[in-house]
Amino acid sequence: MPVSIQVMRISHVLCLIVLCYASVWAKRFDTRCKLVRELSRVGIPNDHFLGQWACLIEKVSNRDTRAFVVTPSGKKYYGLYQIPSRWCRSGKKGGECNIACESLLDDDIADDTACAVDIFHKEGFKYWHQWTVRCKNDDTITKEIYKCPDLSSPRSSPERDLYSERLRKRRRLIRSKTPYIRQVYGIHA
DSSP states (O other), X not given: OOHHHHXXXXXXXXXXXXXXXXXXXXXXXXXXXXXXXXXXXXTOOSSHHHHHHHHHHHHHHTTOTTOEEEOTTOOEEETTTTEEGGGSBTTSSOTTTTOBGGGGXXXXXXXXXXXXXXXXXXXXXXXXXXXXXXXXXXOHHHHHHTTOTTOSSOOOOHHHHHHHHHHHHHHHHHHHHHHHHHHHHTOOO
16 A cells, blocks of 8 residues: 555544544533533622633633643643632642642533633732733623523623713703702792
């Protein structure tokens, strides 16, 4: 058998193995709505930060719970939130989140989310460079998630909240001036 045919067969077998491997290790959240529902389920409030979390996850891990990156400098980043090894410990609980790095690579995102929220409270979203570059002043995903048909908690968008607040302020202003207007125009209640 010529060498080129053997190489071709080996490459076909390798392609099949890679495809099978990829299907086994497929993303858990194939849609943004599924991701948002799961984030809500594990305790991320359904407010304007929900869109920021969804954006962060999409930009750093493409919604892949098993995302694992090793940089050329040797730094390791784990899971949906791409949490650096400073916050976890390989092989056993540890790091600033007191979590095993391997547990950031499973489909249970409750512990991942707890660690990410802890990072957020200490460092803010700016801790994740991709959030700063790709999410910070972009509310596209925030607007999109409120189109998901079955979020379990009542939905409101930041735009609606802002409009509602403006409307409340306008009503308070009108009410505060009503006695003056009545007096000037001689209207009695």
